[in-house]
Amino acid sequence: MSLVEHDPAHRLWLLRTPESSYAFRLDADDRPRHVHWGPPLTLAQATQVAARRNPADSSFDEPGDERQELPAEGGAFFGVAALAVRYEDGTSALEWRYDGHTGTGDSVVVRLVDRHYPLELSLHYRVRGDVVERWTSLRNTGEATISLLRTDSAAWTLPRRDGARLTRTSGAWSAEYGVLREALPVGETTLTSRRGVSSHQVNPWVMLDAGDATETAGEVWSTALAWSGSWRITVEHTHTGRVTWTGGFGHEHVGWRLLRGETWETPVFAGLYAADGFGGTSRRWHAYVREFVQPHPEELRPIVYNSWEATGWDVDEATETALADAAARLGAELFVMDDGWFGARTGDAAGLGDWTANEQRFPAGLRPLVDAVHAHGMKFGLWVEPEMVNPDSDLYRAHPDWVLHMAHRERTTLRNQLVLNVARADVADWAHKWLDRLVGEHGIDYLKWDMNRAFTEAGWPAAGEDAGRLWVGHVRAVHAILDRLRADHPALRIQGCAGGGGRTDLGILARTDEIWASDNTDAADRITIQHGYGQLYPAGTMSAWVTDSPNPTTGREAPLSFRFHVAMAGVLGLGGDLPRWSPEELDEAASLVALYKEIRPVVQHGELYRLADPAKSALTAVQYVLDDDVVVFFWRRPAEFARPVTPPRLAGLDPSARYRDSGGVVHDGAVLLSHGLDVDLPGSGYASAVVRLSRV
Numbered sequence: 001m002s003l004v005e006h007d008p009a010h011r012l013w014l015l016r017t018p019e020s021s022y023a024f025r026l027d028a029d030d031r032p033r034h035v036h037w038g039p040p041l042t043l044a045q046a047t048q049v050a051a052r053r054n055p056a057d058s059s060f061d062e063p064g065d066e067r068q069e070l071p072a073e074g075g076a077f078f079g080v081a082a083l084a085v086r087y088e089d090g091t092s093a094l095e096w097r098y099d100g101h102t103g104t105g106d107s108v109v110v111r112l113v114d115r116h117y118p119l120e121l122s123l124h125y126r127v128r129g130d131v132v133e134r135w136t137s138l139r140n141t142g143e144a145t146i147s148l149l150r151t152d153s154a155a156w157t158l159p160r161r162d163g164a165r166l167t168r169t170s171g172a173w174s175a176e177y178g179v180l181r182e183a184l185p186v187g188e189t190t191l192t193s194r195r196g197v198s199s200h201q202v203n204p205w206v207m208l209d210a211g212d213a214t215e216t217a218g219e220v221w222s223t224a225l226a227w228s229g230s231w232r233i234t235v236e237h238t239h240t241g242r243v244t245w246t247g248g249f250g251h252e253h254v255g256w257r258l259l260r261g262e263t264w265e266t267p268v269f270a271g272l273y274a275a276d277g278f279g280g281t282s283r284r285w286h287a288y289v290r291e292f293v294q295p296h297p298e299e300l301r302p303i304v305y306n307s308w309e310a311t312g313w314d315v316d317e318a319t320e321t322a323l324a325d326a327a328a329r330l331g332a333e334l335f336v337m338d339d340g341w342f343g344a345r346t347g348d349a350a351g352l353g354d355w356t357a358n359e360q361r362f363p364a365g366l367r368p369l370v371d372a373v374h375a376h377g378m379k380f381g382l383w384v385e386p387e388m389v390n391p392d393s394d395l396y397r398a399h400p401d402w403v404l405h406m407a408h409r410e411r412t413t414l415r416n417q418l419v420l421n422v423a424r425a426d427v428a429d430w431a432h433k434w435l436d437r438l439v440g441e442h443g444i445d446y447l448k449w450d451m452n453r454a455f456t457e458a459g460w461p462a463a464g465e466d467a468g469r470l471w472v473g474h475v476r477a478v479h480a481i482l483d484r485l486r487a488d489h490p491a492l493r494i495q496g497c498a499g500g501g502g503r504t505d506l507g508i509l510a511r512t513d514e515i516w517a518s519d520n521t522d523a524a525d526r527i528t529i530q531h532g533y534g535q536l537y538p539a540g541t542m543s544a545w546v547t548d549s550p551n552p553t554t555g556r557e558a559p560l561s562f563r564f565h566v567a568m569a570g571v572l573g574l575g576g577d578l579p580r581w582s583p584e585e586l587d588e589a590a591s592l593v594a595l596y597k598e599i600r601p602v603v604q605h606g607e608l609y610r611l612a613d614p615a616k617s618a619l620t621a622v623q624y625v626l627d628d629d630v631v632v633f634f635w636r637r638p639a640e641f642a643r644p645v646t647p648p649r650l651a652g653l654d655p656s657a658r659y660r661d662s663g664g665v666v667h668d669g670a671v672l673l674s675h676g677l678d679v680d681l682p683g684s685g686y687a688s689a690v691v692r693l694s695r696v
Contacts, residue, residue, distance in 0.1 A: 001105075002105045002106075003015060003016050003017070003105060003106045003127040004016075004103055004104075004105070004106065004107065004108045004125070004127070005043045006101070006108075007043050007046075007047060010025060010047045010050060011025050011026040011098075012024070012025035012026075012035065012043070012046060012047055012050055013025070013101075013108055013110070013125070014041070014042075014043045014046050015108075015125055015127050015132055016040065016127070017127055017129065017130045017131070017132065017273075018129070018130055019039075019040065019130060019273075019274070019275065020037070020038060020039065020040060020130065020272075020273040020274075021036060021037075021038070021039070021040045021041045021046065022036065022037050022125075022132050022271075022273075023035035023036040023037075023041065023046040023049070023050070024069050025050050026098055026110075029075075029095070029096075030096045030097050030098040030112065031068060031075075031096055032068065032069035032070065032096075032110065032112070032123060033050075033067065033068060033069060034067045034068070034069050034155075034156075034157040035049050035050045036049045036159075037156065037157065037158075037159065037221065037271070037273055038159055038219070038221075038273055039273075039275065067079075067155070067157045067242070067244050068082075068155065069123060069154075069155065070082045070083050070121075070123060070136060070152070070154065070155055070246075071083070071155055071244075071246065072084065072085075072094045073092050073093050073094060074093035074094045074095055075093070079236055079238075079244065080188060080234045080236050080244075080246055081150060081246075082150065082152035082154070082155045082246035082248070083121075083136070083150065083151060083152065084148075084149035084150040084151075085119065085146055085147060085148055085149060085258075086146070086147040086149060087117050087144070087146055087147075088144045088145065088146075091117070094114060094119075095114065095115040095116070096112040096113070096114065096115065096121065097112065097113050097114075097115050098110075098111075098112060099111040099112060099113045099120070106126060106127045106128075107124070107125060107126040107127070108125050109122050109123065109124050109125075110122070110123045110125075117142070117146075118140060118141040118142025118143075118144075119138060119139070119140060119141070119142075119146060119258075120138065120139040120141055121136065121137075121138055122136065122137045122138075122139075123136060124136065124137065128270075128288060128291075128292045129284070129287060129288050129291055129292065130272055130273075130274070130284040130287070130288065131270045131271065131272045131284070131285075131288045131292070132270065132271050132272070133268045133269075133270045134153060134154035134268070134269050134270070134271065135153045135154065135265065135266050135267060135268045135269065136151065136152070136153055136154065136265070136266045137263055137264065137265040137266070138151065138258060138263065138264045138265075139258075139261075139262070139263045139264075140258040140259060140260055140261060140262050140263075141261070142260065143260050144260075145257050145258065145259055145260070146257070146258040147255060147256075147257055147258075148255055148256045148257065148258050148264060149255045150248075150250070150255075151248060151249075151250070151256075151264060151266055152232075152246045152247055152248030152266065152269070153225065153247065153248040153249075153266040153267055153268065153269035154223075154246070154247070154248075154269040154271070155244060155245065155246035155247075156221070156223055156244065156245050156246070156271055157242075157243070157244045158208050158221055158243035158244070160241060160242070161210035161241075162210060162211075163183070163210045163211035163212070164183070164184040164208065164209075164210065164211065164237055164241075164243045165181060165182065165183055165184055165208070165209050165210070165211040165213075166180075166181075166182060166183075166184045166189065166206060166207070166208060166235060167179065167180065167181045167206065167207035167208070167209070167278070167535075168180055168191055168202060168203075168205070168206050168207070169202055169203045169205075169532050169535075170201070170202060171200055171201060171202070171501075171532070172200055172201060173200050173499055173500060173502070173519065174500060174518055174519050174520035174525075174553060175200075175518075175520065175525070175529070176200050176203075176500060176501035176502075176504070176517065176518050176529055176532065176533070177203060177501065177504075177517070177518075177528075177529055177530075177531075177532025177533045177535070178528065178532055179531065179532045179535060179615075183211060184208070184235065184237045184243065185237065186237050186238070186239050187236075187237065188234055188235070188236050188237075189234070189235045189236075189237070190232060190233070190234045190235075191204075191206065191232070191233045191234075191235075192230070192231065192232040192233070192251050193229075193230050193231055193251070194230050194251045195230060195454035195455060195502075196229055196230055196419070196454055196455030196458065196471065196474065196475075197228065197229060197230075197451060197454065197498050197502050197503040198227065198228055198229070198231065198502070198503050198504060198505040198507075198508075199454075199502055199503075200498075200499070200500065200501060200502045203504060203505070203536070204224065204225040204227060204231045204233065204247070204505050205222065205223065205224035205225065205535075205536050206222065206223055206233055206235065206245065206247075207220055207221070207222040207278065207281060207535075208220070208221045208222070208235070208243060208245070209221070213277050213278060214277050214278070215277050215278050215279045215610060215613070216276065216277045216279055216280075216651070217276060217277045218275075218276075218277050219273070219274070219275050220273070220274050220277060220278055220280075220281045221271070221272075221273050222271070222272050222273075222274075222281050222285070222536075223245070223247065223269060223270060223271045223272070224269075224270050224285070224505075224506055224536055225247050225248070225249075225267060225268075225269050225270075225505065225506070225507075226267045226268040226269070226270065226293075226505060226506035226507040226510065227248075227249045227267040227475065227505060227506075227507045228475050228478065228479065228503050228505050228507040228508045229249060229471060229472065229474065229475035230249065230250060230251050230254070230455075230471055231247065231248065231249050231250070231251070232247060232248065232249075232250065232251050232252070233245060233246070233247035234246055234247070247269055248266050248267070248269065249266065249267055249471075249472055249475075250471060250472065251471075254468045254471050255468055256466070256468055256469050256472070257465060257466060267507060268506070270288070270506065272284055272285060272288070278535070279608075279609060279610055279651070281535075282534060282535055282536065282608060282610075283607050283608060283609075285535075285536045285537075285538075286534075286537070286538035286539075286607070286608060289506070289509060289536075289537060289538050289541065290538055290540070290605070293506055293509050293510050294509060294510070294513070294540075294541065295486065295510070295511065295512075295513060296493075296513060297540070299513075300600055300601060300604055300605075301513065301514055301540060301543075301571040301600075301604060302333035302334040302379065303331065303332050303333045303334065303572050303573065303574070303593060303596065303597070304332065304333070304334040304335075304336055304381070304446075304543070304545075304571075304573040304574070305323070305324075305327035305330070305332040305334070305335050305336070305573070305574040305575070305578075306336045306338055306448075306545065306573060306574070306575045307319075307320055307323050307335075307336065307337050307338055308338035308339065308383075308575065309521075309547050309548065309552055309575045309576060309577060310323055310575075310576065310577040310578060310579070311323070311338075311340070312340070313339070313340045313345070313346050313347055314340070315337065315338075315339075315340035315341050315358075315361060316361040316362070317361065317362050317363070317364075317368060317369050320337050320369050321368075321369060321372050322579070323335075323578065323579075324369075324372060324373045324376060324378065325376070326578040326579065327378070327574060327578065328376035328377070328378055329586070329590070330574060330578070330586065330589050330590050330593055331590055331593035331594060331597070332378060332574055332593070333377075333378055333379065334378055334379045334380075334381055334445070334446055335373045335376075335378045335379070335380055335381065336380075336381035336382065336383065336446060336448055337369070337380075337381070337382055337383065338383040338448070339383050339385075339450075341357060341358060341361065341362065341366070341382070341383075342354060342355050342356060342357060342358060343355070343356065343358060343393065343394070344358070344392075344393075345358065348390075348415055348416050348417070349390060349392060349416040350390050350392040350393060350416075351390060351392070351393055352385060352388050352389055352390040352393055352417055353388070353389035353390060353393040353394070353395030353396060353420075354393050354394050354395055355384070355386075355434050355438065365442075366382075366442050367442060370442050370443055370444070374443070379445035379446055380442075380443070380444060380445050380446070381444065381445060381446030381447065381448060381495075382438070382444055382446070382447060382448070383447075383448045383450060384435065384438075384447055384448065384449055384450070385449075385450045385451065385452060386420075386422075386431045386434075386435060386449065386481070387419060387420050387422055387431075387451050387474075387478065388417045388418070388419060388420060388451070388452065388453065389402070389403060389417060389418055389420055390416055390417050390418075391411075391413065391416075391417075391418060392416075396418070401462075402420055402421060402424065402426075402427050403418040403419060403420055403421060404418070404419045404420075404421050404455055404456070404457055404458050404459060404460070404470065405418075405457050405459055405461070406457045406459035406461065407459070407461045409457055409459075410457075411457060412456040412457060414453040414454065414456065415452050415453050417452065417453055419453065419455055419456075419458075421460055421470055421474065422473075422474045422477040422478055422481075423460070423469065423470040423472075423473030423474045423476075423477055424460070427477075428477040428480070428481060431481055432481045432484055432485070435447075435481065435485055436484075436485065436488060436489075439485065439489050439492055440488075440489065444492070445491065445492065445493065446492070446493045446494070446495070447485075447492065447493075447494045447495070448495045448497055448516070449482070449494055449495065449496060449497060449512070450497045450498065450499070451497070451498040451499070451502065451503055452498070452499045453499075455471075458470060458471065475507075479507065479511055482494065482511040482512070483511060486511070493513045494511070494512045494513055495512060495513065495514050495515070495516055495543060496508045496509070496511075496512035496514070496515045496516070497515070497516035499519060500516060500517065500518040500519035500520065501515065501516070501517045501518050501529075501533070504517070504533070504537065509537065509541060513541070514540075514541050514542065514543045514571050515533075515537070515541055515542060515543060516543050517529060517530065517533050517542050517543060517544065517570070519553065520553050520554070521544075521545045521546075521547040521551060521552075521553065521575060522551040522553055522554040522556050522558075523551075523558050523562055523563040523565075523566040523567070523635075523686075524556060524558060524637055524686065525554065526544060526566050526567070527566060527614045527620060527635055527637070528614050528615070530542065530544065530566070530569060530570060531610065531613070531614050531615075531620075534608055534610070534622075538604075538608070539569060539570050539571070539603055539604060539606075539608060539624070540570075540571065540603075540604035540605060541571070542570035542571055543570065543571045543573055544566070544567035544568075544569070544570035544571060544572065544573060545567060545573040545574060545575035546560075546563045546564050546567045546572070546573070546574055546575065546576060546589070547563070547575045547576045548576045548577055548580070549563065558686045559686055559687075559688075560585055560588055560589065560592075561588065561592065561688060562635065562686045562687065562688045564589070564592040564596075565633055565634075565635060565688035565689070565690055566633075566635060566688070568592070568595075568596050568599070568603065568633065568690070569603065569622055569633050570603070571604065572593070572596045572600075574589070574593075595690070599631045599690070599692060601626060601629075602624045602625070602626040602629045602630070602631045603624050603631060605626055606624035606625050606626035606629075606631070607624065607625045607626070607652060608622060608623070608624055609622065609623040609624075609625065609650075609651040609652050610622055611623055611632070611648035611649065611650065611651065611676075612648045617645070617646075618636055618637050618638070618639035618643070618645065619634065619635070619636045619639075619645040619646075619647075619648070619681070620634075620635055620636075620648070621633060621634045621635070621648040623650055623651060623652065625652045625653070628694055628695035629692070629693070629694055629695075630650075630652075630653070630659065630692070630693035630694070630695075631690065631691070631692055631693075632650065632677065632690070632691045632693070633688070633689075633690055634648075634679050634681065634688060634689045634690075634691070635686075635687075635688045636681045636686065636687045636688065637686060638684060638685050638686065639684055640684065643684075647675070647676035647677060647678060647679070648676050649672070649673060649674060649675065649676040650672040650673055650676055650677065651673065653669040653672055653673055654669050654695070655668075655669045655670040655673055656669060656670070657669045657695050657696070658695070658696040659672065659693040659694065659695055659696065660693065660694050660696050661691060661692060661693050662691075662692045666696060667693070672693075677691060679691065
């Protein structure tokens with residue numbers, strides 16, 4: 001059955017997901033108008049909604065009826081424009097004429113043309129599970145250049161409700177994905193990254209509700225942008241109660257020119273409606289990412305050992321080989337050598353860009369180490385940062401024009417490095433060639449692709465008026481290199497990283513297998529970080545390491561079991577200085593690694609239920625359900641002695657079923673749902689537990 005229906009008489013389209021509907025239409029002037037986004041409607045019911053008019057209609061306030069599908073300047077529109085252009089004669093208002101539509105069973109493209117100027121607009125819609133994907137393309141059919149001032153992917157409209165609340169993230173390096181849930185103020189609220197990456201500070205997604213949704217109940221409307229560079233989402237809340245938002249790539253003061261015959265396409269801005277709260281919203285996004293975004297969703301992610309915290313910059317063949325031996329004894333399945341293996345890289349001030357093994361540290365090249373790792377039955381991975389260069393490098397001395405820079409301006413270094421202009425074809429070609437050679441010649445199984453600084457002096461003097469294109473061109477080139485590498489090396493797996501979670505988005509997840517969610521491996525902090533990450537992204541994409549105590553970032557001490565139990569709620573990794581661990585710690589670690597291998601399918605492929613909010617409770621828990629198997633993690637952070645805690649109630653179970661735990665005790669589903677589990681967490685410091693249940 002088609003997921004897209006069309007009513008020609010009312011010029012209305014209806015898209016259907018399993019649990020929602022999305023409808024829009026063309027008005028008498030061929031302007032696309034929003035009609036409905038929410039609970040399922042029939043086509044006939046959607047036409048009834050389209051017949052309604054805005055009760056706040058006023059020439060001083062909000063003239064007209066429904067909101068525009070892609071708001072643009074022209075007529076009596078005074079809101080945030082999703083599309084802003086300027087023709088050569090100075091005209092900026094847009095007037096559309098319908099030029100037909102095409103589609104398949106799950107998608108539709110509506111074509112519009114400017115009534116006077118040679119500009120074509122295509123509005124793209126596609127149903128993917130519970131998600132509606134939207135994006136826009138523009139084509140210049142004339143001779144004159146058209147200036148593009150803002151080209152958002154889509155705009156969205158919240159149905160009229162009594163309240164409005166915005167959920168988003170707020171964070172920083174090593175404190176990513178903090179969840180903020182606040183009443184939406186009247187006016188315009190803009191979330192943005194101007195850094196060239198999706199950023200540590202705010203993630204490119206928003207959730208809107210009427211202020212009454214909870215983790216388990218209530219309507220939630222959410223959207224996420226599939227873009228790995230600078231972006232902007234603007235939410236508008238009018239004094240009459242209307243809530244709309246628009247989003248896409250780029251930011252203010254950055255524009256592009258659309259040349260003769262050229263087509264400009266925006267990234268996907270995906271939307272999802274759920275009627276079962278923030279938890280149901282997250283589970284639907286997780287299902288969407290697994291089915292329609294990830295390259296290899298069916299795989300189980302391996303347990304990685306990364307050598308960085310054991311060695312720092314002191315990398316050499318003997319040390320890495322010894323660490324690989326130790327990691328293999330613990331049960332690691334992938335060994336990754338981090339920064340410091342190439343060029344003159346003995347610190348962060350030199351060598352970046354010179355991607356050949358350091359001859360003093362690896363006299364015979366990388367092959368002996370790769371072979372030693374493979375001999376243990378582990379895969380071999382390598383840290384790379386292809387978009388960066390140190391000024392103190394052979395690459396920069398040979399090609400100083402390859403970096404982002406502006407004429408007559410200083411070149412700001414951050415972390416002693418500059419950003420390569422990968423939007424340049426020659427730079428992109430260079431990056432692909434050395435990566436392709438590195439992977440192919442050495443049998444590399446895995447790349448940790450890092451990106452450790454934001455754009456500054458983001459200029460391209462040789463490009464002239466088109467210099468602004470680098471903001472988009474750089475990201476598209478990075479995506480293309482990743483796509484090419486994966487096509488040429490089908491067994492290669494890639495982790496996305498940008499100083500931790502600085503580039504986490506649906507665009508990078510379509511090209512990588514997992515995300516290094518944060519450089520902060522402190523288990524207590526990671527509970528909050530992982531809580532925010534999981535609002536949109538599934539646990540099977542979230543890399544989480546067990547490192548040393550005291551933690552190298554925060555200095556906080558925590559038991560080994562607590563550190564493991566937190567990391568086991570994602571893709572477990574090891575990053576500690578193993579030679580310093582005691583025999584007892586190594587034995588405990590090996591046992592916990594073995595346990596994770598048993599529960600890994602449930603964690604990485606199961607449905608996530610957040611049982612308590614870490615911001616509100618010292619005792620928090622998350623639960624994963626896959627078919628008849630259940631895994632629950634309990635974590636308690638330090639609290640006042642004898643302070644009472646409420647056992648989190650389980651979720652997602654059959655109340656009529658019975659569940660056996662690993663100790664053989666059988667529990668009724670109804671009891672678990674209403675009263676939770678009693679877990680022994682002695683003392684008042686850090687404590688944790690893992691409970692496994694199987695349906696009887």
